[in-house]
Amino acid sequence: MASYNLKVNGKSVNVNVDDDTPLLWVLRDELNLVGTKFGCGIAQCGACTVHLDGVAVRSCSLPVSSLEGSNITTIEGLAKDELHPVQEAWKELDVPQCGYCQAGQMMTASSFLKDNPNPSSEDIRNAMNGNLCRCASYNRIEKAVALAAKKMS
Amino acid sequence: MENQNKITFSRRSFIRTSALASGGILIGFNFFTSCKEAAVPPVDVSQLNFNDFNAFIKIADNGYVTIFSPNPEIGQGVKTSMPMIIAEELDVPWEHVSVEQGALDTNNFTRQVAGGSQSIRFGWDALRQTGATAKQMLVNAAAAKWGIEASSCSASNGVITSPTGETLGYGDVVNDAAQLEVPENVTLKATKDYKIIGKDAVNVDIDKIITGKPLFGLDYKAEGMTYVSVMRPPAFGQKISSFDDTNAKAINGVSDVVQFGDKIAVLASNTWAAMKGKKALDVQWTNDGTLESTADHDKKLNAILDGNQLDIRREDGNVKKAFAEADQVLERTYESPFLPHNCMEPMNFYANVTADKVHLVGPIQTPAGTARRIANLIDRDEKDIHLEMTRMGGGFGRRLYGDFALEAAEISNITKQAVKVVFSREDDMAAGIYRPAIKYRIAASLKDGKVTGYHLKEAAINNNMYGLIPHFFPAGAIDNYKVETGNYRSNITTGAWRAPYTNFLAYAEQSFFDELAELLEVDAVQLRLDLLKNVKDGQDPDIQYSAKRMTDTIKLAAEKSNWGKTREGVYQGFAAYYSHNTHVAEVVDITLKNGYPSVEKVTVAVDCGIVVNPTGAKNQVEGGVIDGIGHAMYGDFSFDKGKPQDVNFNTYRLIRMRETPTVHTYFVENDLSPTGLGEPGLPPAGGALANAIKAATGQLLLKQPFMSVLKKYETNLKV
Numbered sequence: 001m002a003s004y005n006l007k008v009n010g011k012s013v014n015v016n017v018d019d020d021t022p023l024l025w026v027l028r029d030e031l032n033l034v035g036t037k038f039g040c041g042i043a044q045c046g047a048c049t050v051h052l053d054g055v056a057v058r059s060c061s062l063p064v065s066s067l068e069g070s071n072i073t074t075i076e077g078l079a080k081d082e083l084h085p086v087q088e089a090w091k092e093l094d095v096p097q098c099g100y101c102q103a104g105q106m107m108t109a110s111s112f113l114k115d116n117p118n119p120s121s122e123d124i125r126n127a128m129n130g131n132l133c134r135c136a137s138y139n140r141i142e143k144a145v146a147l148a149a150k151k152m153s
Numbered sequence: 154m155e156n157q158n159k160i161t162f163s164r165r166s167f168i169r170t171s172a173l174a175s176g177g178i179l180i181g182f183n184f185f186t187s188c189k190e191a192a193v194p195p196v197d198v199s200q201l202n203f204n205d206f207n208a209f210i211k212i213a214d215n216g217y218v219t220i221f222s223p224n225p226e227i228g229q230g231v232k233t234s235m236p237m238i239i240a241e242e243l244d245v246p247w248e249h250v251s252v253e254q255g256a257l258d259t260n261n262f263t264r265q266v267a268g269g270s271q272s273i274r275f276g277w278d279a280l281r282q283t284g285a286t287a288k289q290m291l292v293n294a295a296a297a298k299w300g301i302e303a304s305s306c307s308a309s310n311g312v313i314t315s316p317t318g319e320t321l322g323y324g325d326v327v328n329d330a331a332q333l334e335v336p337e338n339v340t341l342k343a344t345k346d347y348k349i350i351g352k353d354a355v356n357v358d359i360d361k362i363i364t365g366k367p368l369f370g371l372d373y374k375a376e377g378m379t380y381v382s383v384m385r386p387p388a389f390g391q392k393i394s395s396f397d398d399t400n401a402k403a404i405n406g407v408s409d410v411v412q413f414g415d416k417i418a419v420l421a422s423n424t425w426a427a428m429k430g431k432k433a434l435d436v437q438w439t440n441d442g443t444l445e446s447t448a449d450h451d452k453k454l455n456a457i458l459d460g461n462q463l464d465i466r467r468e469d470g471n472v473k474k475a476f477a478e479a480d481q482v483l484e485r486t487y488e489s490p491f492l493p494h495n496c497m498e499p500m501n502f503y504a505n506v507t508a509d510k511v512h513l514v515g516p517i518q519t520p521a522g523t524a525r526r527i528a529n530l531i532d533r534d535e536k537d538i539h540l541e542m543t544r545m546g547g548g549f550g551r552r553l554y555g556d557f558a559l560e561a562a563e564i565s566n567i568t569k570q571a572v573k574v575v576f577s578r579e580d581d582m583a584a585g586i587y588r589p590a591i592k593y594r595i596a597a598s599l600k601d602g603k604v605t606g607y608h609l610k611e612a613a614i615n616n617n618m619y620g621l622i623p624h625f626f627p628a629g630a631i632d633n634y635k636v637e638t639g640n641y642r643s644n645i646t647t648g649a650w651r652a653p654y655t656n657f658l659a660y661a662e663q664s665f666f667d668e669l670a671e672l673l674e675v676d677a678v679q680l681r682l683d684l685l686k687n688v689k690d691g692q693d694p695d696i697q698y699s700a701k702r703m704t705d706t707i708k709l710a711a712e713k714s715n716w717g718k719t720r721e722g723v724y725q726g727f728a729a730y731y732s733h734n735t736h737v738a739e740v741v742d743i744t745l746k747n748g749y750p751s752v753e754k755v756t757v758a759v760d761c762g763i764v765v766n767p768t769g770a771k772n773q774v775e776g777g778v779i780d781g782i783g784h785a786m787y788g789d790f791s792f793d794k795g796k797p798q799d800v801n802f803n804t805y806r807l808i809r810m811r812e813t814p815t816v817h818t819y820f821v822e823n824d825l826s827p828t829g830l831g832e833p834g835l836p837p838a839g840g841a842l843a844n845a846i847k848a849a850t851g852q853l854l855l856k857q858p859f860m861s862v863l864k865k866y867e868t869n870l871k872v
Contacts, residue, residue: 001405018405018425025425029380034372035365037546038424039497040578044802047497075365087363094355094768097230097776099362100369100497100546128810132802134497134547136779137772138813 004064008033009077019065024048026064027074035075035103039132046131049104050074056111075103078110085151086110089144097135105131109145119149167279168286169206171196172331176214177324178290181206182283184276210239210287216311216324218243218250230769233357235276237765241349242284242342245311245323252357254542273765274734274828285339294330295321344763344824353768358544370501370516370543371575378503379408381564381574382427384417384434385584388795389645393417394439401433410434411567415441418564424575442644444795447490447590450614453641454592457612458486463637466623467695470633472598475606479598483672487595487661489857491614491790492588492650493797495807498546499581504561505571506531511538512571513562516545516552523555530559531566550649554586579800587790588650589614589643593661597669598633604669604684606633609662611654613640615647618654624695625655625731626703627662630684645792651780652832655732656839657857660785663728663840664854667847677727677844678711698731705821706736706760713819714740714756723753726845728837735833736760736821739778741814741841743849749866750846752782752814757834759818762825770830775816777834783808785839789858806860 003016008031015030022041027033027050036059039047043058050059051073078084083091086106096102105128112127113119119127124145133141167183171194181194184207192205201209201221209221220236232252240250288308295313296303298321305316311323344350361368386392398410401419406426411418419430457463476482502515511533517523520540528535545552561574576584591613598606607627611617617638628634650656670680685707688700707729710716719725722744729738742754755778764770787806791798799805843854846863854862 017423020429021423021425025423029423029425032374033365034367034374037369037497038371038499038575040802041428042578042801042803045497045578075363079364083363090363091355091359094353094359094772096356096359096362097772098497098545098547099356099358102362103365106363125811125813130809132497132807132809134495134549134780134807136776136783136808136813138779138808138810139775139816140772142810142813 002065004068006064006067006070006072008072009074015064017064019063021064023050023059023062023064023067023072027059033074033076037100037103039101039104044132045101045104046108047101047104049107049131051107051111054111054114056108075107078106084110086113086144086148088151089148093140093144093147095137095140095144097137101131101133105133105141109141109148113145113149113152117149117153119145121146168283168335169193170290170331170335172328173198173211177327178212178287178331180210180212180283180287181208182210182279183207184279210243210283212287212291212323212327214324214327216245216249216322216327218245220250220252222252222254230356230766230773231273233354234273234765234769235280236357237349237354238277238280239284241347242281243288244309244348247349247354249311254544274826277826281341282339285341286336289336289339290330290333291323291326293333293336294326298326298329350763350765351767354766355768368544369498369546370503370514371498371546373503373514373543373573375503375505375514375571378571378573379420379422379568380424380427381561381572382419382421382424382431382577383560383564383574383580384419384431384436385580386415386438387583388438388444389792390440390442390444390795391438392441394437396434396436398434400435401430404430404433409568411564413563413567416560418568418574420564420568420570420572427575428577445643445645446793446795447791450590450641450643450792454590454612454614457639457641458592458594458610460639463610463639464617466618466636466638467628468635469628470606472606472608472633472635475600475633476596476598476608479600479605481599481672482596483599483665483668484594484596485665485668485855487593487657487664487855489591489657490788491590491645491647491792492784492788493582493585493790493805494547494549494551494650495582495805496545496547496549496551499576499578500551500557501573501575502558502561503571503573504558504565506562506565506569509537511562513538513540513558514543515558515561516543517555517558518545518548518552519555523558526555527559527562531562549651550588550653551586554648556584556586578802582800582805583797585797586646586648588653588656589616589647591654591657593658595661595665597665599669599672602673604631604673607631608635609637611636611638611658613638614643614645615640618658621695621697622654622658624693624697626698627684629688629693629696629700631687645795651777652732652835655730655836656781656784659728659730659732659836660839660843660857663730663837664843664847667726667840667844668853676717678707678716681707681729697734698736702736702760702821703729703731703738706758707738709819709821710738710740710756710758713758713817714742716740724845724849726841726843726848728840728844730833730837730840732836733832734828735830737833737837739837739841741782741838741845743842743845745849748850750849750863752812752842752845755782755814755816755838755841757816757818758821759830759834760821760823761830761833762823762827764820765827767820770820771818773830774818774834777830777832778816778838779808779813781835781838782814782842783812785842785857786812786859786863789861
């Protein structure tokens with residue numbers, strides 16, 4: 001067990017966990033931020049996607065020991081004073097079915113749009129390819145990313 | 154599952170009311186059974202009893218409406234669509250309605266299950282009657298206040314209006330209404346007057362989903378809860394010989410290791426420690442039955458198809474004679490593998506077994522049956538069991554089975570601790586209750602340009618097609634018709650998987666009809682339409698599909714897809730299927746990229762009667778179609794000596810966005826009672842895709858997943 005200082009959603013937090021504990025379980029079990037989901041544990045499904053210094057990463061495969069001092073944003077911190085355009089678009093287009101994977105989808109989308117404010121349909125499909133949706137709400141995810149891009153421009 | 158069967162709907166005095174202590178009225182109602190004689194809704198909403206009523210409506214004294222529904226939500230949208238139906242007849246603005254998931258204690262609740270796309274179909278009449286009855290009570294109360302005839306008043310948008318233009322809000326009269334008798338006969342709205350049904354309503358949980366609020370079973374926490382990872386036999390047919398838990402117990406956070414049956418529970422203070430503890434167990438396994446492999450299943454299923462030990466499920470005319478007199482016979486055998494469900498939220502459940510009660514929380518499609526099984530398992534009275542349902546991160550049939558809830562209850566009962574069992578993805582995929590491997594052999598006899606005979610054999614693992622499936626199309630369309638089934642009993646656990654049996658049967662049959670059309674030299678769509686002309690609706694009580702509705706659905710799909718008139722380089726495949734009381738026709742458009750099929754578009758026509766919530770309905774259809782295409786293309790799951798060969802998404806392939814076509818959904822417009830949509834979009838998708846690939850490449854696809862055959866084309870793509 002060791003003590004780690006992290007910055008999560010703008011707040012400094014300290015956790016006492018084993019050094020190999022993945023960020024995912026630190027968020028869910030220690031910090032009670034359960035919006036970040038567990039799907040596969042091997043960085044294949046994207047349900048656990050968060051932002052690490054603004055970049056989308058798979059929290060299930062990031063040991064806490066590598067994160068000292070990093071800035072982490074989770075779905076709970078995506079909205080600032082109002083909803084992020086990605087969240088607005090997700091709501092407007094009624095994207096979720098079961099909803100379980102959607103936090104990861106939105107974290108991937110928001111990170112992607114920051115670097116690609118004006119994506120083509122192909123760009124969106126490539127960017128979102130790493131996030132599984134078992135309900136297959138893919139058509140709406142694709143449309144929502146495009147709508148969010150429009151909202152952000 | 155009764156969903157493919159006939160349903161008799163009886164209804165009498167299914168509504169009771171009480172005045173709430175806090176003001177307002179509470180209405181308890183049952184979906185399709187009457188209330189027990191003594192059942193009365195409580196005066197306090199914290200005391201809702203779902204043994205007496207299936208659901209409750211509270212109308213507060215500000216006129217706002219809360220619907221307490223315990224019907225499970227697995228992503229199929231009933232938590233939004235069922236309240237819409239009540240709100241429509243009650244005639245309140247949708248914005249004034251909120252929905253709460255009720256906890257469940259149940260012995261009698263017969264329809265609190267999500268499965269078989271039946272929630273809306275069962276609920277339609279009862280939900281409308283309940284809303285209309287509540288509205289009538291409010292109108293009666295207002296009329297009494299004004300001293301006039303209720304029939305002279307009208308109500309709309311939560312406001313009652315007298316003939317002279319006076320108005321009272323629902324909230325103004327709700328306390329008076331609570332004192333009135335429940336009216337027996339109420340008038341339902343005409344469909345043309347609908348204001349909520351038929352308009353898009355966004356998922357009622359949307360704000361919580363997009364902001365990451367706790368909603369799902371995996372998100373549930375209780376004070377002092379211990380996390381549990383369970384080691385189960387790695388292969389079907391194995392049991393524990395011995396184990397050493399020294400290393401597991403040495404892991405930080407691991408508090409206990411407990412054997413129960415042929416499983417070992419590792420208890421820990423957090424999920425990661427529990428998972429690590431499980432990996433650190435040193436277990437010796439021994440064989441306890443046959444260790445089956447996919448190659449064995451192939452042989453067994455082929456032997457069933459080749460043999461004569463099948464059960465006849467429907468037989469019309471004289472199939473033998475038709476084949477003997479045929480000009481030509483076409484026979485094909487179609488094969489499919491086992492499939493895991495792979496809900497994105499892995500199986501999990503919370504249990505706290507104490508001396509005075511058993512508290513269970515988690516994602517489950519069959520709460521009543523699961524509560525009963527747990528009571529039996531740990532020898533407790535059913536009335537001690539308190540089960541709360543959470544939102545489910547997908548179901549697809551997997552959460553019909555409560556194995557994970559039973560595990561949690563058993564571990565809590567042994568350890569006397571509050572526990573949360575969490576499956577890893579590997580646990581979830583390897584301890585599945587799989588869609589069984591199935592083979593179909595279909596033969597047709599042709600004479601003078603007509604299909605004269607049809608003979609289908611099913612060889613499946615553990616169980617066979619159920620209910621009225623043997624009476625689906627083409628039953629009734631071909632004079633000499635026979636369906637036979639046989640099964641092989643395996644120790645691999647199998648169960649329902651989205652659209653059970655039809656998920657694969659539809660592909661086999663609809664691919665077969667495509668080939669028949671080629672042999673007969675008729676257009677594939679026209680062949681279906683011609684065959685449907687032979688069907689007389691309503692003549693055979695076992696035949697529940699409607700030739701008229703199917704014909705209209707097929708024509709709509711053909712029209713919207715520009716069937717037969719696409720631009721060069723686009724190849725189309727067609728399939729139509731009736732399942733779960735809904736008629737669906739689909740056209741898949743593909744192109745070839747370096748010779749490799751790329752699925753571009755799917756045009757879907759659906760007749761599900763009245764569409765309650767179009768945005769939710771389209772979401773279900775889009776998901777079902779893409780799910781059908783994904784599993785037909787990629788879903789492959791095999792066993793070697795009892796052991797699943799894939800346990801995570803690095804080797805088990807699910808469809809991803811780049812492989813996803815655009816789905817265009819069109820609904821046949823009519824005033825018929827609504828039917829479900831969770832499943833019916835899926836079955837035709839694989840058949841339509843196989844037919845499109847055949848049109849493009851000439852490649853006949855007799856086996857799922859199609860990738861097992863299409864790999865050769867994919868190689869071209871990579872250069």
